[in-house]
Amino acid sequence: xxxxxxxxxxxxxxxxxxxxxxxxxxxxxxxxxxxxxxxxxxxxxxxxxxxxxxxxxxxxxxxxxxxxxxxxxxxxxxxxxxxxxxxxxxxxxxxxxxxxxxxxxxxxxxxxxxxxxxxxxxxxxxxxxxxxxxxxxxxxxxxxxxxxxxxxxxxxxxxxxxxxxxxxxxxxxxxxxxxxxxxxxxxxxxxxxxxxxxxxxxxxxxxxxxxxxxxxxxxxxxxxxxxxxxxxxxxxxxxxxxxxxxxxxxxxxxxxxxxxxxxxxxxxxxxxxxxxxxxxxxxxxxxxxxxxxxxxxxxxxxxxxxxxxxxxxxxxxxxxxxxxxxxxxxxxxxxxxxxxxxxxxxxxxxxxxxxxxxxxxxxxxxxxxxxxxxxxxxxxxxxxxxxxxxxxxxxxxxxxxxxxxxxxxxxxxxxxxxxxxxxxxxxxxxxxxxxxxxxxxxxxxxxxxxxxxxxxxxxxxxxxxxxxxxxxxxxxxxxxxx
Numbered sequence: 001x002x003x004x005x006x007x008x009x010x011x012x013x014x015x016x017x018x019x020x021x022x023x024x025x026x027x028x029x030x031x032x033x034x035x036x037x038x039x040x041x042x043x044x045x046x047x048x049x050x051x052x053x054x055x056x057x058x059x060x061x062x063x064x065x066x067x068x069x070x071x072x073x074x075x076x077x078x079x080x081x082x083x084x085x086x087x088x089x090x091x092x093x094x095x096x097x098x099x100x101x102x103x104x105x106x107x108x109x110x111x112x113x114x115x116x117x118x119x120x121x122x123x124x125x126x127x128x129x130x131x132x133x134x135x136x137x138x139x140x141x142x143x144x145x146x147x148x149x150x151x152x153x154x155x156x157x158x159x160x161x162x163x164x165x166x167x168x169x170x171x172x173x174x175x176x177x178x179x180x181x182x183x184x185x186x187x188x189x190x191x192x193x194x195x196x197x198x199x200x201x202x203x204x205x206x207x208x209x210x211x212x213x214x215x216x217x218x219x220x221x222x223x224x225x226x227x228x229x230x231x232x233x234x235x236x237x238x239x240x241x242x243x244x245x246x247x248x249x250x251x252x253x254x255x256x257x258x259x260x261x262x263x264x265x266x267x268x269x270x271x272x273x274x275x276x277x278x279x280x281x282x283x284x285x286x287x288x289x290x291x292x293x294x295x296x297x298x299x300x301x302x303x304x305x306x307x308x309x310x311x312x313x314x315x316x317x318x319x320x321x322x323x324x325x326x327x328x329x330x331x332x333x334x335x336x337x338x339x340x341x342x343x344x345x346x347x348x349x350x351x352x353x354x355x356x357x358x359x360x361x362x363x364x365x366x367x368x369x370x371x372x373x374x375x376x377x378x379x380x381x382x383x384x385x386x387x388x389x390x391x392x393x394x395x396x397x398x399x400x401x402x403x404x405x406x407x408x409x410x411x412x413x414x415x416x417x418x419x420x421x422x423x424x425x426x427x428x429x430x431x432x433x434x435x436x437x438x439x440x441x442x443x444x445x446x447x448x449x450x451x452x453x454x455x456x457x458x459x460x461x462x463x464x465x466x467x468x469x470x471x472x473x474x475x476x477x478x479x480x481x482x
Contacts, residue, residue, distance in 0.1 A: 001121050001135050003114065003154060005142035008099045015139070016059040016095055018086060020079075020102030020113060022068035023048075029103050032061075040065075049078060051086065062086060068109065076112040077390040083116030084456035090135060097137040102144060110144040111153055118157045119463070120456040124168040155284045156470055160463035163277040167270045167449065167461035171249035176297035179248065179269070180223035183276055183295070187227060193283050198224040206340070208296070209313040210321070210332030215298040217253055217306030222298040224337070227276060227291075229283040234290040235477050241346035241437075242279060242469075243337045245330045245353035246272030246297035253326030254302050255309065261357075267461060268330070270448035271353040272297060278469040289473045294341045296333035300326070312411050316340055317434060320411040328416035330355050331430050339434040348378050348479075350440045351431060352465060358423030360446040363394050365454070368442050368465065371398040371428040375438035378479045382440065382472050391468035393442075402429045 008017060010031035021030070021044070027037060036054050043052045044065045052063040064082050068075055090098060100117075102110060121135050140150070166174065166182070174182075180197045187195035200221040203211055208224065215222040225246075228239070247268040251257060257265070272295040279293045307313070311323045313332070317339035321332070330353050341349055359369040368386070370393035372379040379395075386392045405417040405426050413433065417426040428441040447464040450457060457464060 001118055001138060003138045003140055003150060005145065005147060005150060006139045008101045008139065008141050010061070010101075013056055013059045013099075015097050015099050016062065017099035017101055018062045018064055018113075020100070020105050020110065021063050021065050022102070022105050022109065023066075024068055025104035031101075031103075049082065051082070062089070064113070066109075068105070073388055073390060076108065079109055079112040080116030080119075080390075081455045083113045084120035087117055087120035087135070091133055094133045096133060096135060097139075098135060099139040099141070101141040105144065107145050107149065110140065111149070114138070114140065115153065115157060116456040119160065120458060122161050122164060122458055124165065124460055126165075152285050156281050156467070159277050159281040159284065160466050163273050163466055164461040164463045166273040167267050169266070171266050171299060174248065175220040175299065176223045176246070176248050177221060179246070179272075179297055180225050183225050183227065186276075186280060190280060190283050192229060192231070193280065194228040194230075196226040198226070206316060207314065208316045208336040208340075210315050210336040211296045211298060213307040213311065213313050213323075214247070214253070214300050214329045214333055217301035217303045218299050219301075219303070220299060222296070224340075225276075225293075225295040225297065227279050227293040227295070229279050229291045231286065231288055231290065233288045235288050235480060236290050236347055238345055238347040239290045239292040240476070241341035241344070241349045242275040242291060242293040243334060243341055243349060243351040244272035244275030244293065244295050245269065245334050245351070245355065246295050247300055247330055247333065248297060249299040250327070250329065251299075251301050253300050253329060254306055255325050255327040256302055257327060264449055264451065267449035268354050269297070270444060270461065271351070274352050274444065274448070274465045274469070277466055278473070281466065281470050282473050287473050289476050291473070292341070292344070292346070294337040296337045298333065300329045315434070319413060319433065322408040322411040322414045324414045324418055325416040328427070331427055332415060334431055335434045338431055342434065342436050346437055348375060348438045348440070349435050350442065350469075352442045352444050354445045354448050355443045356424045356427050356445055358420070358427075359443040362424060363446055365446045365450065367392045367394040368444055368447060368468075369394055369396055369424050370443075371396050371425065371441045373398060373432045373435065373439045375440050378438065379440055381475060381478055382468070385471040385475055386468050389467045389471050391447075391464055396425055396428075398425065398428060398432070402426055406430055
């Protein structure tokens with residue numbers, strides 16, 4: 001979707017227009033005829049968030065009412081959701097180009113509506129013969145938003161689209177080696193990101209027992225990808241380490257998933273896609289934060305000489321792990337990646353993973369299950385910006401007493417609590433064992449992929465979490481202040 005800034009002449013429309021009508025506008029300044037204004041005002045009185053359609057044949061003006069006196073974050077989220085409903089109407093009517101105007105609105109309100117429209121306009125239709133009729137061109141009233149702000153936002157939103165493409169792609173076309181190649185090409189295209197791809201032999205030499213074990217049932221070799229964005233004007237003296245779960249497809253291994261749980265398991269690499277995309281987004285918009293991403297990539301299959309329950313693995317850092325469930329594989333590959341990142345002395349480690357069904361059962365599909373260890377200040381900031389962009393965290397307790405549920409009689413740890421108590425927390429505690437620097441764990445199982453349409457996040461891969469992390473990087477300097 002292309003977006004340009006231009007003046008809109010409401011007396012000589014050359015396309016249909018969405019007009020954003022907030023609560024702080026003098027009606028006499030609105031570009032409506034007397035009878036149109038009376039109709040809009042009557043609808044607005046009945047419903048402050050109504051959508052009113054005015055015919056200006058051959059075009060239309062879609063008047064999107066909104067209550068700008070609501071709390072700021074709530075008003076902006078409502079605008080995103082209103083935009084998603086408008087997008088569906090435009091798609092049904094076959095509209096491919098639209099103008100967006102308004103009077104008395106502030107730039108962040110216009111940006112929120114445009115953000116919702118852009119995200120709602122996404123479809124993964126690469127393999128469909130018949131494509132949807134989507135918006136291709138949008139003209140935004142040029143007094144509403146500055147060119148620089150628009151371009152920064154567009155780069156972020158297009159990065160979200162790319163992230164969703166990666167997560168939606170079936171494993172038969174996007175396995176671990178193929179994804180590693182894509183990440184390397186993306187880094188080369190940007191020019192300010194270094195990419196190191198480690199193949200099977202290098203992973204074996206590093207003795208990454210978790211990644212190697214999960215990969216044993218696969219026909220495809222594993223990959224371990226390290227990305228680095230290190231700007232000259234960085235505000236941090238040591239990197240922020242982003243670790244993402246990259247299980248390209250999860251059958252459950254020998255603890256094979258039942259059929260209804262195996263559908264959508266191409267999305268089990270959403271953590272790796274999110275963390276790589278977050279780093280790329282920061283690099284594209286030249287944010288002054290030193291970032292590194294650590295991405296273990298493999299699928300989890302029951303074939304060949306697949307690892308089994310009762311196996312005992314030796315991890316990258318020397319920890320031994322008794323396997324109690326081969327479907328708890330994500331934490332095994334993440335543990336190796338976290339331990340590898342930890343040895344590079346980062347000032348903060350953040351992981352993102354579609355890790356536990358327990359997170360979905362406990363919290364639903366609108367928040368991220370979040371935990372932290374020795375990272376009070378950055379976690380507080382992440383929680384605040386999550387509220388601002390409405391990609392919110394649900395902080396869970398992370399007490400060391402939960403470690404009792406991970407004790408093994410024959411190894412240092414078990415990989416999965418057999419009693420299913422506190423499943424999301426114990427998965428995080430397992431990972432925390434491998435982090436000796438400030439650590440934040442984000443379980444995105446409930447938000448990364450939707451089986452039915454969820455407003456502007458759509459159906460399928462959502463991109464949820466990228467706006468959160470990008471906003472966190474924008475504000476990261478706040479973690480440096482006493």
